[in-house]
Amino acid sequence: MLSGKVIVVTGAGRGLGRAYARAVADSGAAVVVNDVDADAAGPVVDEIVAAGGRAVAVVAPVGPTETADRLVATAVAEFGRLDALVTNAGVLRDRTVAKMSDDDFDTVVETHLRGTFTCARAAITRFREQGDGGRLVLVGSPAGQRASFGQTNYSAAKAGIVGMTRTLAAETARIGVTVNALVPVALTRMVASIPALTDAVAAVERGEPVPAHLRESGLGTAEDVAPLLVYLLSDAAADVTGQALGVGGDRITVWSHPAVAAEMSREGGWTPEGVAEAFGPQLAPHLQPYAPDAPAGAR
Known part of the structure; x- marks a missing residue:
């Protein structure tokens, strides 16, 4: 579905990012594999090339404008153009808000939210120059859609990414660019600290299949996420934009x-x-649950 395309994937050295990079390469795209860790990015490039694909690594932290510009420039220099960019790079600094430092907050927001902004801006600038559209897939999280205990920083960044998705979709529709948010759930090291999922993540890392009841509930491997990404990057999804x-x-x-x-x-x-008088009978029945286990209207 992606034959001849050139795609940048950030945070592609491990986990979901690695699965994304390999999937788009398997679908025919040339890939710029970004990661902050050379020992992670290099092997992904080697895997893609060994399978007959085309890939190059850019080792740099996502967030700074210089990195975003370098990623786009590398795609153009190595493969002639840029067709799509996937903003997957991220870090976690999980703590309840009373224990969260300024650095904990800033590091997560810098990588996830600012990194998405700088990379999207650089890609859109290139898409305008090329004049034939493009694809952006900005990676969100369920943590940005509802409460996620101990993740104030991460939840805020991921919610911001989904809001950014809608605005960028509106701004770029006239130049043929689609912008969508991918909200993945997968049994990777990123969720291994959740007690209910620790054993399942360990089993996946041992190569064991995900139990049917978990798959049916929406939990699988990183590779299970990749087909939706490939679709969103393809010409088949030309009319899908502004979605999570x-x-x-x-x-x-x-x-x-x-x-x-x-x-x-x-x-x-x-x-x-007057608000107090009207609120209970008129508005309170419409309050929304803010977390998976919170009753509607809980305050």
């Missing part, structure tokens, strides 16, 4: 956009007492 699409195990999901769930008006405006 999830995938994991046997399941693909379409996440809803934020929308008004209920509204009220009062002529002349509101007083605090």
